[in-house]
Amino acid sequence: MRLGRSITFLATIAIATVSALVMVGATIVTIVVVMAMDEDNSSIGATSAVQTLKEAIARDAQGRLMVEPNGKLAALARNYPSFWYVVSDDRTTLLSGEVPGQNSQETPVRQSRIKYAQFEFLSDEKRLVGVAVSEETRAGQVLIEAGGLPLSMLENTLIVLSNNGPLLVLYGLILLATIASAVLVMPRLIARPVRQAAAEAEAIDGVPGGRRLADAGTPAELKPLVGAFNRALERIDAAAASQRNFLSNAAHELRTPLTKLRMKLEGVPDETIRASLVADVQHLSATVTTLLHLARLSGQPLAFAPVDLVALCRAAVAEVAPTALDRDIDIDFRADDPVVVVRGAEAAIRAAVTNLIENALRHAKATPSIVVEVTAPGRIRVIDSGCGIAVETRDVVLRPFIRGGHDDTEGAGLGLAIVAQVMSMHGGSVTIDETPGGGATFTLTFPA
Structure with missing residues (x-):
């Protein structure tokens, strides 16, 4: 199956993609909305700067408080001229940048023992937000104050996303669960x-008025296809019924004139000519009778009931035994059960x-005997030791009017076609094998 043409594959990919886009989009929109509720979101940048400072705080060899320079702090100072920070402990205060209130009495929270504080200040007549956080660092408990980072909405969004790793992992797990559900459930x-x-279509037996695809309970998307399929079956039934009626009517119409012709041929004085003509008429009558059987088999559903194959085959052998004896052929019946x-x-x-037995009598003329064998659970074999059937013709001899390469004029090539049709109606099979030592073995296998 090509995945590009699979409805389930395309639907799964579409659902997984849409789910991913919706979840990511919803996350970003939520963050943006939350940030937009503040007039200024510089506290996000200040909080991020505090975490950067926390990693840089240490003590020198003399035990004095220090801030180790690093690339992140340098980038903040370079990109944001208004950026400032204050780092202090009980003995030392380190300042960088234009700290609000450092030359006045407006120092907001310095020297206080707080866990977290947020305050506003003016920078170039623009209101910004600063934060003060008491953090445990390599230098011990330190108060860190930072501010002056007027970040854009995009920068704030990226910072929030980078600072919320567990939340992103949770979103990722939810997204993977959604995709897995789509992959497992949607198909x-x-x-x-x-x-x-498809299973209902496989069960359709092909007889007139037979099964159809059920419309009840069918999804709305499949109803047009089911309806079209059922209407197509009805059209096929109508065409097949017309052909069967023609075949049946023609066969019936032919039987009466053939019977009259047979009676008139009895008056032919030349015995040799009379015998030849009578044989031809008998051949035509047999063909007509076979056509009637074929039309009846394909024209109506079969009524199934328990059938004893042993009793059936024993009766069939008894019926054709006189014909076999007339042709000096022994016919034997065997059954293990x-x-x-x-x-x-x-x-x-x-x-x-x-038909199988008569086919053996008719075509396997060199066979000394014919064996009809029944074995459990449901198998019938008709075995002869005649000239057999060539391997290359075994696939076609079960078709109508195919005689398997025999040149004799007996038979119309319909007997094996009837056998194949009967087995098809029963859900069974017909196989042709070579009899050990020469000949043909026909096996009818019925479903358990």
Whole structure:
């Protein structure tokens, strides 16, 4: 199956993509909305700067408080001229930048023992936000104050995202769970009704008025396809019924004139000519009778019931035994079990077995004997030791009017076609193998 043409694959990819976009978009929009609720969001940048300062605070060899220069602090000072910070402990205060209130009495929180504070100040007539946080650093407990970072909305968003790793991991897990659910659940939701319809289509037996795809419970997306398929079956049924009616009517119409012709031929004085003509008429009559059987088998559904294959085959052998004896052919019946029961149409199975035996009598003229064998759970073999059937023709001899390469004029090539049709109606199979030592073995296998 090509994934690019799979409905479930495309639906899964679409749902997973949309879910990812919605979750990421919702996260960003939420952050932006929260930040937009403040008139100024410079506290985000100040809080980020505090974390940068925390990593840089240490003590020198004399134990004095110091801020180790690093690239992040240098970048903040370079990109934001208004950036400032104050780092202090009980003995030392370190300042950088234009600290608000350092030359007045407006020092907001310095020297106080606080955990967290946020304050506003003016820088170039613009109101900004600073923060003061008491942090445990490599130099011990230190009060860190920072501010003067008027970040853009995008910068604030990126900082919030980078500072919320666990939240992003949670979002990632939720996204993966959503994608996994789409991958595991969506194919089943979409493919289940399609597979159910396919299973129903496989069960359609092809007989007139047979099964159709169920419309009840079918998803709305499949209803047009189910309706079109059922209407197509109805059209096929109508065309097949017309052909069967023509075949049946033609066969019926031919039987009466053939019977009259047979009676008139009895008056032909030349015995040789009379025998030849009578044989031809009998051949035509047999063909007409076979056509009638074929039309009846394909024209109506079979009524299935338990059928004993042992009793059926024993009766079929008894029926053709006189013909076999007339042709100096022994016919033997074998069964390992006294009863072998399958579900089927007894008349149809009887016709199939009879056709196989008559086919052996007609074409396997060199065979000294014919064996009809029944084995459990539902298998019938008709074995002859005649000239056999060539491997290359075994696939076609079950078709109508195919005689398997025999040049004799007996038969119309319909007997094996009837056998194949009967087995198809029963859900079984017909196989042709070579008999050990030469000949043909036909095996009818019925479903358990």
